[in-house]
Amino acid sequence: MTPILEVRDVKKYFPSGSSRLLQRPTGQVKAVDGVSLSLQEGKTLGVVGESGCGKSTLARILTRLIEPSSGSILLEGEDVTRLSGSDLRQMRRDIQIIFQDPYSSLNPRHSVGEIIATPLRIQKTVTKSEQAGRVKELMHLVGLNPEHFNRYPHEFSGGQRQRVGIARSLALNPKVIVADEPVSALDVSIQSQILNLMQDLQTKLQVAFVFIAHDLSVVRHIADDVAVMYLGKIVELGPAHTVYAHPTHPYTKALMSAVPVANPVSGRKIGRIVLTGDVPSPIDPPSGCRFRTRCWKAQDICASNEPELLDRGDGRVSACHFPELEA
Amino acid sequence: MFIFIARRLLFALALLFAVSAFTYVIFAALPSDPAALTCGKNCRPEVIAVNRVRLGYDKPIVVQYGQYLKGIFKGRSYGASEGVHCPAPSLGYSFRKHQCVTDLITRSLPVTASVALGAFVLWMLIGVGLGTMAALKRGRWPDRLATGFSVVGISLPTFFVGLLAIMVFVIWTGFLPFPRYEGITSNPAKWFMSLVLPWFTLAIVSASSYVRLTRNGILEVMNEEFVRLGLAKGLHRRTLIVKYVMRAALLPIVTIAGLDFAALLGGAVITESVFNLPGMGKLSIMAVNDSDLPILVATTLVAAVFIVIANAFVDILYGFLDPRVRSY
C-alpha cells in the first residue's frame, strides 16, 4: 500500500564557513545527506541519533519549515516538495509538528485556547462559531480540562503544556505528525503519561507519527519502525523490535549498549562498548563510511567506499561493510 | 585576528562612501533652492541663476556629489571667477558667513570634543559606579537610591538640568562663574571652569541609563553558571566580581558607550545652546536658522562619519574582549 509519507533521497546542505575577507561561504554543512524513508498510515517511525546527526533538520524538512536542497517528499503519493502558496497551505493540514520545548513553543501571550485555535483560524476549516467547540473537544482529547481554555501557558506544568502542543497539532486532523523530541524536556514520570497519550491518539485517530528522539528507550516503546541516523545519513533502518534486539550496524550497537539500564546487576555491563572520540564535524565528514573514525571494526575499505544500505534479513537494512550479524 | 580587523575597516570604508552619498542626496532633494541662498535676502533672479551655474547647482546630483567629493580630497573654488578657494578637505562654503565650512568645523569640533570627552568620563564613572553598587547591594537602600537617581535623570530633559545647574551654581550660590568658553590653550583654568557645568549636566542625563544598564547586566551575569563554578572553585567574592562578573557585564556596556560618545561628537545641541558653547551643535542650530545648507550638509556628514568610525572601532574592540566573536 502507498505509504502515507515518503521521503526520497532528501538532502539539506547549509552554507558554512566564510572566506577570509569577503564572507563568502567556503563549505557546506551536510546536515542531511541523502535520507530516504517511508511511513505507513497509522504507524510510528522512530528516528534516533545523537546531536549533529540531522534528525531535527529532517523534522523541519518534512514539514517544509526548512526547504530541502534536493530530493523529494511525497504525501499520500503526491509530490509536495515544491508546493507553494495555497497548495502549500493545504498540505500543511495533513502534516503537523510537535516541538521539543514545551516552555518556548507556546506563545506566552496567548491563552491556550487561542493557541489551539490558531491552526483553525489560519486554515479556516471550521467556522468561527464552531472553533470554540473544537478547541474544547481537542483539550478533552489530550486530557486537559476544557474549562481551562482561557488560561495562559505559564499556569500549566511542563507535561500539560506539551499536551497543549499536541492538541494544537491535532487541530486540523493531520494524517502525519512529526514529533521532534516531544518528551525530552519532561520528567520521567510525565514522559510515560505523554507517550501513553500519543499511543492512544494514534489508535483513535489513525494518525501516523514520525518520532524523533535521542532517547532510545522512548523510541523503542512507541515506534513500529526505527531509523538510526549518524552525521546526516541513515545507518540502520528496520522494524523496531528487530533493530533493538539484533542491531547490525556497529553504531547502533554502541548506541544501545551506551544506554544505562535501570538494573544494577545487568546494568553494569562488562562488555559495554564505549566509543572513543567525539562526533566528527558535519562540515567535513570522514570519507567513505562516516562512522569509521570511531568504529572498532574500521578497515581500509571503510575509508574508500561508502557503504550502502543493504538488506540484512528480517526487514532490516544497514550501511556497513562489516555488519554485526548473529552467528 | 588580523583578518577580523581588516574586514571591519574595509566595511567601514565602504560605509563611509555610502553615508556621504546618502547625506548629499538628501540635502539635494530638499525643496529649497541652494542657489537662492547664496546671495542674501535681496537677491535678484539673474544673480541667482548665475550663481547656480557657477556653483554647479544646475548639474545632475551625481555630478554635484562627484564635485563635492573632489572638494574633500583636492579643495575647491567657490563663487565668481577666482572667487574663494577652500583648500582640501573642503566641505563646502558658507555664503552667509563667508567662510569655508571646513574652517568653521575645525573651530567648533574641539569645543564639542571637550564637552563630549569630559562628560563621557564623568557619566561612565557615575553610571557604571552607581550601577555596580546598586547590583551588589540589590534590594537595599544604595540600590534604591541609585535606581531612583537614574529614573530622575532619565526623566529630566537636558535643558532643564542645564538651566537648573546654572541657576543653582552660578546665580544663587555664585559658586561658579557664568560659563563662557575659553580654549584650553589660552587659559586652561578658565577652560575647565567653563566646562564643569555642561559636563555635569550631560553626565547626569546620560549616566542614568548606564546605571540601569550596568545594574541589569551585572545581575544577569551573576546568575550565570560559570560564576557559580568560580565560587565552587573557592574564589574570593571580590575576584569573582571583578574577573568574572564585571568582565562579562561590561562588554555590552563598553560597546554602547562607544557609540554614545560618537553620537555626542556630532554635537550636543541642547547643552551647547544652554551654555552658549560654540561647538558643532551650536553651529548646526545656527545653520538651520539661517538655512545655511553647506554647513548643514557638512555637520551631518561629520556626525555620520564619527558614528561609522565608532562602530568599526567598537566592533574591533569587541573582538579583542570577547574570544567567541573572533572566529568571524
Next chain:
Amino acid sequence: MTNTTPLLSVRDLRVSFKTDDGIVKAVDGVSFDVANGQTMGIVGESGSGKSVMVSAIMRLNFGTDVIVSGQILLNGVDLLALPESEMRQVRGRDIAMIFQDPLSALNPFYTVGYQIAEAYLVHHPKTSKAQVEAIVLNALDKVGISDGRKRIKSYPHEFSGGMRQRIVIAMALINKPKLLIADEPTTALDVTVQAQILELIDSLREENNSAVMLITHDLGVVAETIQQVMVMYAGRTAEYAAVQDLFDTPSHPYTQGLLRAVRSFDQSTRGSLVSISGTPPSLINLPEGCAFRPRCSQEMGPQSACATQRPELRTIGASQSACHLSADEVSRVQREVFSK
C-alpha cells in the same frame, strides 16, 4: 552505613527561598551520610530540591533571600557554621563540583589553561608558573584530552560538549578533593559521550579515593555507578537505600512508581507505559501530611496519617523510607510487582 566516621554528615538540612509568592521550601529537612570513597546518588525529578541541596552543601547560595538551617559536617566540622574565609578553603579543595551544562559552566573569556590553573592556584598560591603548567598538562592528560600544550591556549567555545565536560572534571579534581559533587553531569551530553564521562568519573574516583555524590534524574545512571541512593521528592527524602535494595525491593510508593515507569520503557511489548499520575507539588504551599499523597496509589485516605502527619524516615525492609505504610503492606506490593 559504615563503622567509621562518615566523611559527610548532613543533619536536618533546610533551605528556603523568600519569593514574592511566599516562602519556597526547596529543601525541607534532609539527613544522610556519605562515607569515604563511597558513591552516593541523589535521585529526583524537577522540584525535588536535589540541586538546591548540593548547592547548600558548598554554600553556593548567596543572597539575602535564602534561609539555610541544619548541620553539614565534613569530617566533623560544621560547614554551615564556618566563616566565609574558611569555607572558601573548603570549596575546590575538599569538596569540588561538576555542573550540568559544560558550556555555560566555563568562563568564555579566559583560556581553558587559565581556568584550570586558577583552580589549582586558588589553593596553592605560591606555586611557580612552570610547576602550575606541568600540573595543568597532567590534569588534561588524565581526563583524556590529548595535545595539551595547544589546548591550554584555546577558549571553551572551541571545544565540543564532551571535551568541555572533561575540562570541568579536570578542574574539579586537580586538588584531589575528598568529595566530588556531580550535578547531572551527563544530562546535556549525548548518550555515547555520557558513557565515556561516567567511566572517567569512576576511574578518577578510584584513583583519588574520593567520594562522589551524583545528582541525576536518570535511574539507569544510578544503577550503573552508584552504591547508596537517596530518592528525593518535594524537598524531602522519600527513600534511602543501597542500590541493589532500592531496585530489587523499593519501599516508597514514589520509588516504586519511578522504577515501574522506567522499566516499562525497557519492555518491547507495546502496552501502556506506567506513569505516576498528577504533577509535582508547589513548594510554597505543601499540603499537610505526606507530600506525595496526591499522587500515591497506596495512600490510606483523608483521615489517615498520610493526610495529617508528615512521615519520618523509618526502616522498612532493607531501606529507610518516609512512608506510613506498614512493612507488611510494603512487602506485599514488592512481591506482587517487583518479584524477579
